[in-house]
Amino acid sequence: MSIYLDVIWFLNFSFDLFLLLLTSIALKRKKMKVRLVVAAFIGSSVVLFMFSPYSVIATNPIGKMVISILMVIVAFGFKKFSYFFQNVLAFYFVTFMVGGGMIGTHFFFQSETNYLDGIFLTNSTGFGHPVSWLFILIGFPTIWLFSKKQIEGVESKKIHHDQIVSVSIRIEQTQFTLKGLIDSGNQLVDPISRSPVMIIDIFKVKEYIPEQLLKQALQDDVMKSISEDDQGHEWEHRVRIIPYRVVGKEHQFLLGLKPDEVTIEMNNETFHVQKTIVGLNRTQLSSEDEYECIVHPKMLQGQSVQNVS
Structure with missing residues (x-):
C-alpha cells in the first residue's frame, strides 16, 4: 500500500x-x-x-x-x-x-449496517x-x-440582544409597549422642535391608531394624503411631518406623532422621555420580530432615571 x-x-x-x-x-x-x-x-x-x-x-x-x-x-x-x-x-x-x-x-449519508438472519451486522469501510x-x-x-x-x-x-429595550408609549388614554432596538445610526430629528424621532412598526400598533390616521400613514405620498383628507380625527393636533432621506431617493416624508410620554426600561433603569416624536413606519423593521421599534440614542441622554425595583 x-x-x-x-x-x-x-x-x-x-x-x-x-x-x-x-x-x-x-x-x-x-x-x-x-x-x-x-x-x-x-x-x-x-x-x-x-x-x-x-x-x-x-x-x-x-x-x-x-x-x-x-x-x-x-x-x-x-x-x-x-x-x-x-x-x-x-x-x-x-x-x-x-x-x-x-x-x-x-x-448520515453512509449506511454501514446490514441485516442477516435476524442479526444486525456493521461494516466499517x-x-x-x-x-x-x-x-x-x-x-x-x-x-x-x-x-x-x-x-x-x-x-x-x-449585539442585538444587548441593545433591546422595553418601550412604553402613552398618548392620552392609549398606552402600548414595544420591544425597541437602540440604534446609534438613527439621527432623525424633527426639523422644527429638534426632538429625536423614534421609529415604530405601524402594523404592530395599528389597533391603537385612529383609523383615519392609519390610512394616511400607509399612503406612499404622506403629504398628498394629508392635504386631500377632509376628515379629522382625535389625534390630528399631534401629527408631525418628518422629512428624511434614503439612498437613491430624496424628499421623503414620514408621518409622526407627539406622544405624552415615552418610558424606556433598560438594565434595571427607567428613562422617562418627554420630548420625542414617534414616526410611523409602514415597512417591517425586523423580519424575525426581534424588535418592533428603533430608539433614538438621544432619548437615553439627559433624562430622569430611576431604579426599577
Missing part, C-alpha cells in the same frame, strides 16, 4: 490553518497571516512525527495537547492567562464543532477509500463555511 505523506501533510496543514482562522473570527482576533501559517505548520507536524521514532508525541493525548497549546500561542500570542485560556478553549470548540459536523454528516477522501475535500470547506456563518450570526444576535 502506498502512502502519500506529502498529500496527508498538506491536508492537515490546510485543516489546521482554517481552524485557526475560524477561531480568530469567533474571538474577533486580529489576523496575523504569518503567525497563522507557522502555527498551522506546527500542528501539521504531527503527521511527520507518526512516521518517526517520536510517534508517541502524535498518539499520546498529552503530546497532542502540548502541540495544540503551542499552536494557539504562536497564532495569537500570550498576553495574560485569561486571554490565553480563552484562545485555547475557542480553538478546541471550533475543532470539535467542525469535526463533529463532518463525522455526523458522514454517517474507514476513511481511506476515494469516496471518503472526496467527502473530506468537499465536506470540510462546506462545514467550515457553515460554522463561520453561524458564529457570525450568533455574534450579531448577541
Whole structure:
C-alpha cells in the first residue's frame, strides 16, 4: 500500500490553518497571516512525527495537547492567562464543532449496517477509500463555511440582544409597549422642535391608531394624503411631518406623532422621555420580530432615571 505523506501533510496543514482562522473570527482576533501559517505548520507536524521514532508525541493525548497549546500561542500570542485560556478553549470548540459536523454528516449519508438472519451486522469501510477522501475535500470547506456563518450570526444576535429595550408609549388614554432596538445610526430629528424621532412598526400598533390616521400613514405620498383628507380625527393636533432621506431617493416624508410620554426600561433603569416624536413606519423593521421599534440614542441622554425595583 502506498502512502502519500506529502498529500496527508498538506491536508492537515490546510485543516489546521482554517481552524485557526475560524477561531480568530469567533474571538474577533486580529489576523496575523504569518503567525497563522507557522502555527498551522506546527500542528501539521504531527503527521511527520507518526512516521518517526517520536510517534508517541502524535498518539499520546498529552503530546497532542502540548502541540495544540503551542499552536494557539504562536497564532495569537500570550498576553495574560485569561486571554490565553480563552484562545485555547475557542480553538478546541471550533475543532470539535467542525469535526463533529463532518463525522455526523458522514454517517448520515453512509449506511454501514446490514441485516442477516435476524442479526444486525456493521461494516466499517474507514476513511481511506476515494469516496471518503472526496467527502473530506468537499465536506470540510462546506462545514467550515457553515460554522463561520453561524458564529457570525450568533455574534450579531448577541449585539442585538444587548441593545433591546422595553418601550412604553402613552398618548392620552392609549398606552402600548414595544420591544425597541437602540440604534446609534438613527439621527432623525424633527426639523422644527429638534426632538429625536423614534421609529415604530405601524402594523404592530395599528389597533391603537385612529383609523383615519392609519390610512394616511400607509399612503406612499404622506403629504398628498394629508392635504386631500377632509376628515379629522382625535389625534390630528399631534401629527408631525418628518422629512428624511434614503439612498437613491430624496424628499421623503414620514408621518409622526407627539406622544405624552415615552418610558424606556433598560438594565434595571427607567428613562422617562418627554420630548420625542414617534414616526410611523409602514415597512417591517425586523423580519424575525426581534424588535418592533428603533430608539433614538438621544432619548437615553439627559433624562430622569430611576431604579426599577
